[in-house]
Amino acid sequence: MSQQECSSGLIKRIDLVVIGASSGGLDVLIKLLRRLPEHYAIPTVAVLHQRPNRSSGVPDMLSKYTHLKVQEPDDKQGIEAGHFYVAPPNYHLLVDSDKVFSLSLDAPVNFCRPSIDMTMESAADVYQDRLLGCVLTGANSDGAEGLKYIKKKGGYILVQDPQEATADSMPKAAIAVADVDAVLSIDRIAECLSSINGGQA
Amino acid sequence: MGQGKNGDPLSEFEVEVECLMQALYLRWGYDFREYSRASLRRRVARYMSDNQILRAADLQHELIRDKKRCVHFVRGLTVNVTDMFRDPVFYKVIREQVIPELRSHPFIKIWHAGCSTGEEAYSMSILLHEEGLGERAVIYATDINSQVLDQASKGVYHEKMLSSARENYKDSGGKSKLDDFVSVGYERFLIDPGLKKNIVFTQHDLVTDQVFGEMQMVICRNVLIYFRRELQTKVLTLFHNSLDMGGFLGLGIKESLRSLPNEFRYKAIDESARVFQRVD
Numbered sequence: 001m002s003q004q005e006c007s008s009g010l011i012k013r014i015d016l017v018v019i020g021a022s023s024g025g026l027d028v029l030i031k032l033l034r035r036l037p038e039h040y041a042i043p044t045v046a047v048l049h050q051r052p053n054r055s056s057g058v059p060d061m062l063s064k065y066t067h068l069k070v071q072e073p074d075d076k077q078g079i080e081a082g083h084f085y086v087a088p089p090n091y092h093l094l095v096d097s098d099k100v101f102s103l104s105l106d107a108p109v110n111f112c113r114p115s116i117d118m119t120m121e122s123a124a125d126v127y128q129d130r131l132l133g134c135v136l137t138g139a140n141s142d143g144a145e146g147l148k149y150i151k152k153k154g155g156y157i158l159v160q161d162p163q164e165a166t167a168d169s170m171p172k173a174a175i176a177v178a179d180v181d182a183v184l185s186i187d188r189i190a191e192c193l194s195s196i197n198g199g200q201a
Numbered sequence: 202m203g204q205g206k207n208g209d210p211l212s213e214f215e216v217e218v219e220c221l222m223q224a225l226y227l228r229w230g231y232d233f234r235e236y237s238r239a240s241l242r243r244r245v246a247r248y249m250s251d252n253q254i255l256r257a258a259d260l261q262h263e264l265i266r267d268k269k270r271c272v273h274f275v276r277g278l279t280v281n282v283t284d285m286f287r288d289p290v291f292y293k294v295i296r297e298q299v300i301p302e303l304r305s306h307p308f309i310k311i312w313h314a315g316c317s318t319g320e321e322a323y324s325m326s327i328l329l330h331e332e333g334l335g336e337r338a339v340i341y342a343t344d345i346n347s348q349v350l351d352q353a354s355k356g357v358y359h360e361k362m363l364s365s366a367r368e369n370y371k372d373s374g375g376k377s378k379l380d381d382f383v384s385v386g387y388e389r390f391l392i393d394p395g396l397k398k399n400i401v402f403t404q405h406d407l408v409t410d411q412v413f414g415e416m417q418m419v420i421c422r423n424v425l426i427y428f429r430r431e432l433q434t435k436v437l438t439l440f441h442n443s444l445d446m447g448g449f450l451g452l453g454i455k456e457s458l459r460s461l462p463n464e465f466r467y468k469a470i471d472e473s474a475r476v477f478q479r480v481d
Contacts, residue, residue, distance in 0.1 A: 094239035
């Protein structure tokens with residue numbers, strides 16, 4: 001498998017992007033944001049494993065590198081173009097039926113809260129084949145089941161090249177479990193995202 | 202419902218969950234029909250896999266015939282987590298900005314809705330005692346789940362929660378030591394019985410039960426997140442009608458007033474701590 005190309009021509013239309021990252025994730029998200037062009041406006045959700053701090057400061061940090069509006073969504077906040085959402089620490093971030101976020105304090109899934117799998121699976125139920133899922137660096141296996149589910153619902157799934165990732169077990173687990181559409185460097189992932197729907201929401 | 206809001210037909214499982222919620226309401230009066238679907242479905246799926254039930258229709262068949270089983274199932278749908286002084290910034294704002302205003306009241310009534318196992322109700326009781334208001338305040342701590350209320354009224358918690366409780370207490374602006382309010386032993390810690398005197402634990406369902414009258418403060422944290430917006434509106438209306446003019450409303454750190462009916466007016470005491478004051 002391991003396609004090295006993003007055949008974005010094959011992607012019909014994407015209305016939401018969900019990215020999962022863990023160990024080394026903050027740096028790679030900054031890299032990604034710096035490479036997204038001005039016209040990129042597809043609503044994008046990043047589920048980043050963090051210590052369960054009270055306030056993470058991650059949105060402020062990421063804001064410096066992007067034109068997108070970066071925020072931790074409130075419960076029942078609507079999903080909008082031009083926004084880059086970060087899962088708040090210590091909550092699961094779910095996508096609910098009318099394209100709003102719902103938060104949950106359900107038990108951690110595989111020791112993770114937020115759980116990448118949970119966000120991806122709930123988003124796939126709502127966005128079906130108009131969802132793109134992406135798993136980046138991380139030292140566990142969260143996101144693998146989520147990607148598999150997105151694929152089952154007809155969505156498109158990308159994984160960061162494990163050779164490039166700071167921690168390779170999360171991308172490797174994703175590749176082992178899900179039928180990944182492409183395994184790419186973070187630069188190529190950024191290119192791929194910018195080319196979908198011409199980058200427009 | 203019939204269809205998802207974006208027009209796609211619901212999946213088989215989604216339809217079965219809709220039917221199950223309707224069945225529980227019709228058969229036993231448990232009303233989860235307006236709960237957020239994303240987390241509700243996950244909890245149903247989890248219960249099914251834990252109990253080796255393959256189809257939600259089979260689960261429904263069982264639950265409408267077996268009340269005891271249903272009570273067990275419903276508990277699994279509502280179990281929540283909480284901590285002593287959870288989100289210390291919330292308690293700091295209460296201490297610094299709400300308490301000074303509450304002092305002018307001869308008697309202070311606080312409704313803590315969805316108190317779960319009681320840690321936050323005791324946190325508030327500690328805070329009130331430290332501020333010298335313990336004797337003239339009463340906290341009505343309610344939950345839908347009678348089992349967690351039993352646990353709450355005991356006031357006994359596992360010792361492994363103690364270190365984060367101490368840290369939270371300190372960060373919330375605590376004036377002495379948390380250990381002055383709890384006793385520790387046998388891998389447990391016990392809330393000082395004196396702190397229980399002004400807490401009334403009682404069962405209350407936000408979906409089907411009525412107003413608690415003339416409260417100076419309503420606290421409901423991380424409960425609304427499990428509700429759809431329509432139900433959030435209904436519950437926020439219930440809180441509004443339970444609050445005195447000038448009363449305070451405290452929500453979870455990621456909850457907002459976006460589902461509040463337009464005609465109600467609140468002022469943010471602290472936007473990020475989610476502490477509001479009724480102003481109309």
